[in-house]
Amino acid sequence: MDDIDWDPNDPNTQPLPQGGWSESVTVVRNATVVPPAVSAFVQEAGVLDADGAYVPQGALWRRFRPITVEPAQPAEIAETIPGRWLWGGVLWVHFGHFLVESTSRLWGLTELDGPVDGVLFIPKRPKVGETVQPYHRHFMDLMAPELQIRVIASPARVEELVVPGQGFGIGKIMAGTEKFRTAIHERFAREVEPDGPERLYVSRSALGLGKGGLLGEELLESLLEREGYEIFHPQKHPMQTQIARYKAARQIVAADGSALHLYAMVGRADQRVAMISRRESGAKNQLALNVASFCGREPVLIDALRTEWVRADRGKSDRLSFGELDHAELGCGLADAGFVEGGRDWPALSERQRRQILADRRISGGSGFVESPEFKRRRIRRERRARRAAREAARAR
Structure with a gap:
């Protein structure tokens, strides 16, 4: 299917580097975050709004399809998380997938009109749970020093969730949106000086x-x-x-x-x-x-x-x-x-x-x-x- 058949502003279509919903920000109050229950390539997981409606802007897309799809409303909410949080999406333990798919919404840090308490993720592998690897922390310190990383392993309600569109990932979006590339170039590892051979x-x-x-x-x-x-x-x-x-x-x-x-x-x-x-x-x-x-x-x-x-x-x-x-x-x-x-x-x-x-x-x-x-x-x-x-x-x- 050609790009002309896609509405770039429709979050039910793949994110594109030219912009559209991949460069938009959606704010969800009293959001319900549902982590995956099973390990699989495509998983029922993501964000629901206060009325229980699915928020497609929070899905992780790979090429032409989302690999997180609408979850059912959970029977129980494990906790309520106060404050304002940036939606990070799926947290991968694999280094390459983390770089490409878990950082894809961090461009939203440059669009905020105020501070956030941290970045909220769901795990790709439920058995891994809330594990944050040292390199996750190191990357975040080079992008947004001291910003908290939190991984939701059980359904939770979030007082305010800021959901940036997917600005990077596998597929055409691998080129990155202009907003994502700009955020990386302006914020990531700017203080690290060159050191090494030619x-x-x-x-x-x-x-x-x-x-x-x-x-x-x-x-x-x-x-x-x-x-x-x-x-x-x-x-x-x-x-x-x-x-x-x-x-x-x-x-x-x-x-x-x-x-x-x-x-x-x-x-x-x-x-x-x-x-x-x-x-x-x-x-x-x-x-x-x-x-x-x-x-x-x-x-x-x-x-x-x-x-x-x-x-x-x-x-x-x-x-x-x-x-x-x-x-x-x-x-x-x-x-x-x-x-x-x-x-x-x-x-x-x-x-x-x-x-x-x-x-x-x-x-x-x-x-x-x-x-x-x-x-x-x-x-x-x-x-x-x-x-x-x-x-x-x-x-x-």
């Missing part, structure tokens, strides 16, 4: 393959170190240090992943980013849109996967699958884009080296992972063409 590689190797890594990333790290890159593992550092590194670097190389969402919030147009694909997924296009829209410069996308390893019971790419790098192709891509000087000489892994890495990582037999059938067919065709070209070149000499 060349930075944001690594996933310490996370392990089980979180969507890259097979052969350690070799990539050694090759980039020779090119003057610092190998940076963001999860090992406080958020302020991560931001300081991202602000300081002139060139950043990173696999597509959550770290780039944080970079996008503080990045600038005079910085260059090379984003390496780590799997077959539309997530990389969302990341590219995020970086381009927030920083004013498109990242360089480099797809240099030799193959992809997927769960045997799925047979296709998902959040747990991981890529296997073709270092020779990646080096050429980085060299062509000006991120390295010697990349055209990077060697591809020999079959023996590949097998050793696979054995070291126990990716064989009963590991639960197999080579993507589609990738395998493409890889075999590509390698046959390369061998044929090498034979023809040898005969020509």
